[in-house]
Each structure stands twice: as C-alpha cells, then as structure tokens.
Amino acid sequence: MQINVAPFENSFAAEINGLDIQRGINKRQFEIIHEAFLDYKVLIFRDQPLDDKAHQTFGMLFGELDGHINKSTRHKVLPSVQIFSNVKANGETTGVHPEKGTQVWHTDKSYTATPSLTTILRSPEIARVGGDTLFADMTRAYDKLSDDMKKTIEGLFAVHDWARSREKSNERAATPEEIKAAPPVEHPVVRTHPETGKKSLYIGNHSSHITNMDLATGEAILASLEKHATQSALIYRHKWQIDDVLMWDNRCTMHCVEPYDAAKEKRSVHRVVVKGDRPF
Numbered sequence: 001m002q003i004n005v006a007p008f009e010n011s012f013a014a015e016i017n018g019l020d021i022q023r024g025i026n027k028r029q030f031e032i033i034h035e036a037f038l039d040y041k042v043l044i045f046r047d048q049p050l051d052d053k054a055h056q057t058f059g060m061l062f063g064e065l066d067g068h069i070n071k072s073t074r075h076k077v078l079p080s081v082q083i084f085s086n087v088k089a090n091g092e093t094t095g096v097h098p099e100k101g102t103q104v105w106h107t108d109k110s111y112t113a114t115p116s117l118t119t120i121l122r123s124p125e126i127a128r129v130g131g132d133t134l135f136a137d138m139t140r141a142y143d144k145l146s147d148d149m150k151k152t153i154e155g156l157f158a159v160h161d162w163a164r165s166r167e168k169s170n171e172r173a174a175t176p177e178e179i180k181a182a183p184p185v186e187h188p189v190v191r192t193h194p195e196t197g198k199k200s201l202y203i204g205n206h207s208s209h210i211t212n213m214d215l216a217t218g219e220a221i222l223a224s225l226e227k228h229a230t231q232s233a234l235i236y237r238h239k240w241q242i243d244d245v246l247m248w249d250n251r252c253t254m255h256c257v258e259p260y261d262a263a264k265e266k267r268s269v270h271r272v273v274v275k276g277d278r279p280f
C-alpha cells in the first residue's frame, strides 16, 4: 500500500491513508507519520478496526505510555489503555457521560509535570448526534495575539490543578488519592515546542490561575486567551466514523468533546496517551 498524507484545506489536520495499523507500522511509515504529525498537529486514520493490543503497540512507537489518574476508566488487562464509554456490558447506555471534563477545552494531563505528548483515540462506537471532537491550533492562536498581549503574557506561568479542573467542569470531586498523585504544577503560559521550536499558548481547563498574580486578574487573562484561541477560524471539528484512529499533539493544541445525549447515544472511545517532556 502507498502511504498518502492528505491535509484538509485551511486546516491543521490531515488524513493519512494507505496504512494498516493492526498489521504494524514499519520504520519508513513511522517517519512519514511523525513528519506529518509535526506539520499538521492532528492526524486521522480511517477504517482501522484495531484491537486494544495493536492500539497500545502503535502508541509505544511515539514514546512511553502514561496511565490515567482516574482508575475507573482503565482497561482491565492493559492498564495503559483507557476506555471512555457510556455502554454497559448488556449493550444499553448507562445514561451518563463517562467524563464531563472532556467537554471543556483542555490539553491532556497538563496537571502533571510531564504532560502528554500525544493522545491516540480510536472509536469502536460513535454517537449519531453530537460527540464531535473539536481542536484548537494553539500555535496559530499565539501567532495571532496582539503584540501587547504577547508582551503581557511573556514569562508568565500558570498553575495547572486536577482538583480545581474537576470543580470547573462540574465533575465529581478529586479524591484524596488523586490529589496526592497530581498536586498542582506550574507551566509557562507560552511554551516552546521541543521538536519544531514554535511557540504555542499552553492553557485550558486544567490551568487554574497565574503564578504571582491576583486570582481574578489571572483567571481573566486565561479566560480571554481561551476565548481568542477557540474562535471558529482556529478550530478543526472532527466528525467521527466507526474505526477512526485520531492522534494529536497536546503540546500545541487544545481539544474538547461536543456534548451528546448520553441517555440516547452510545459512544465508546479507547485512548492511549504518550508521556511528553516538561514544558519550557
């Protein structure tokens, strides 16, 4: 099969065709994927009916896999695979969204010291209405800031806090065990991509406030940056098909899931996350 990279028009996403991830990826194919990943930030592989083992193997090509702080979503045999699903074993819906924190703009695991490099999702079951995943290009968002705003945020650090993030997304409170595992961390508001050298905004729901600034002012700056970054011109909207594999660069994008009716729609995504570097 011939591998083909097909970027979407006026977007930072591209479809990669001509691969069978279940069968395995060779070195040359990996190099093409990696180059496209740095060029486009969000990659889509259609018609990839993977099993969880192959999903995990694909993720390991990109680095060390990371688990999730929320143990309830862990795969029973492969703990690096997480399952976000509202479908019970008997095929009925649970009626509740598996993780409301995914519905607000965020970048994965920014509440840790070494947040996710990439997240790789696959979609065995998709909602008929709603459930799209939206992405914001945070490099373009930074580039489009006014010079004044760039100056205002230069050198600032934000506190990223799992417990506060849960409160803001109306999820169940973080447990004492989770708070111990993920105490608040600081990251630069503008981070430099370790591979491309480009600057991106690094914010989202896990960021709570700005270090050495009064709470309200810091929150207002973060809210204003998020509003700027999520304007429609900077967004890619992914409409899921069964057996899509979707991967994105958490170092220069934010994402969120469009709400769907969890009582009516069945939706299951399986997720593998690759650990990244400490942002600088």
Ligand SMILES: [Fe+2]
Residues within 6 Å of the ligand: 102, 106, 107, 108, 255
């Ligand atoms: Fe996420």
